[in-house]
Amino acid sequence: MAIRIGIYGYGNLGKGIESAIRHNPDTELVAVFTRRDPKTVQIQTEGVSVYSAADAPKMKDQIDVMILCGGSATDLPVQTPELAKYFNVVDSFDTHARIPEHFANVDQAAKENGNVGIISVGWDPGMFSLNRLYANAILPGGHDYTFWGKGVSQGHSDAIRRIEGVKDARQYTIPVESALEAVRSGSNPELSTREKHTRECFVVAEEGADLAAIEKEIVTMPNYFSDYDTTVHFISEEELQRDHAGIPHGGFVIRTGSTGWNDENKHVIEYRLKLDSNPEFTSSVLVAYARAAYRLNKEGQAGCKTVFDIAPAYLSAEDGAELRKHML
């Protein structure tokens, strides 16, 4: 019998989960929950219904794992602990500074109700975190570097859209190739913010807007752009739609370190993601961890976990003997 999955929130991430379920035959979509009027939400999977978010607890016995697809700012801090009372849950909570607090809240709700909650699943936090942990354990005393991109930053795109005279915008974060090469060389460079990433902006201006003023406001914007070398391109709405509709992202996690009695040998561990769709890749990771949540709970476990706490074999649809035979 397939693992019965519910999707809570049907934005980009929820749609990605729906596609990911289609790619994983041992999982099955049972229901989608929305805070909108369910009648207005059209999903792709035939024969599956959309319900009001408020009705989720009633479906406690029909769903093995609920995947939460809300935002980290205000949705998940409330929703994940609340739904962990009824379901095994998985979320992609990504406010790094608030993870300890979120962990404690989900842990309590999940433990009290015999469920498993896995938080902060995706690629950063998620796969990037895992790679930092493995690399740190192997090369103690080394140096960590994370680069993001090339990819769309939603926050930076939004910041540009708030400028007067801007109709729409898309911002790409781009790692600096020479900085990557310096890190890979094992020279342990100290890199400033400006040296690690550049920012490239594609802006659709309102008719008659002052382009020079918009460009100046972007490149001098504190926190968002002033510490970076930023390029601004003004393009038409058609060009934005045609060339910048995707949500690509990715990045690099690199650790360098040394071994040997006198640290005479250098090593570089590098993990790289190149993603056409940030939300769909995140969704694919979430579904793999939903499989883990289901199995761990079947084994009698309860409480909150992160990617650090879950043995890799739980993510695979194959059993241990199969994995050892052809993947080890």
Next chain:
Amino acid sequence: MAIRIGIYGYGNLGKGIESAIRHNPDTELVAVFTRRDPKTVQIQTEGVSVYSAADAPKMKDQIDVMILCGGSATDLPVQTPELAKYFNVVDSFDTHARIPEHFANVDQAAKENGNVGIISVGWDPGMFSLNRLYANAILPGGHDYTFWGKGVSQGHSDAIRRIEGVKDARQYTIPVESALEAVRSGSNPELSTREKHTRECFVVAEEGADLAAIEKEIVTMPNYFSDYDTTVHFISEEELQRDHAGIPHGGFVIRTGSTGWNDENKHVIEYRLKLDSNPEFTSSVLVAYARAAYRLNKEGQAGCKTVFDIAPAYLSAEDGAELRKHML
């Protein structure tokens, strides 16, 4: 109190373990075991003794984890199950085809005696296997590629040394850059053996040897070289010592796959190692898994495990709350 580690076998790998222990303050070297005359084996760590391999069982209560540093062909299949009767054990068994059998033998001995055994630890099998598993779970239906090098292949170097007229030799396996780029592009190329790697040989010939005959014997050698584009350089013994004394290695594990309702978005997951010292890096992984073996056993677990079965947090000297705070 530090985790008390024994080293069983003091070749390149055993020496690497000794250095790795020095880099991990929560571990401590307690004893080195050798099949040679212990008096002839000089180690680096002050105050630690070398014992005869036969005396290992007597030190059952002084050692938390025994790390086995023998070869996979004949040593480990016998030694790991035998020592799992007395100790938690970790080995780097790398004969892929015989892993299921080795697993079963170690599992039985470890379970009967309440110990944990972790086999096939290192980078391939080991970190490469982990990355294959994670990437497969995230991108079902994708394509896997593994490239090795640039690095020294001991087996190929030995094969050259057996040729008449050859005094010494060193062989490098080199991934073909254009093949790597084709894979990263997401085009899912079908690559032949010749298209993936080249082989470069540095050969010291005996005085008066027939160089053309040696070169021909190398490049046409079945299994080892005939399926590859191989380059042969004749150099002096001094040059070999000066320029080719290291044991570098590494490689790439890449998985490409697609997401989206109609598989419209492509993704590339790439893990890369660039290692100055193959045995020292392998040793560093072994020591991290020795920490895991110790902890799992403290929790009451017993039996054989692989890297697939071990939650990443067990590898780190830090506790879960610390890890969540700064590494997630």
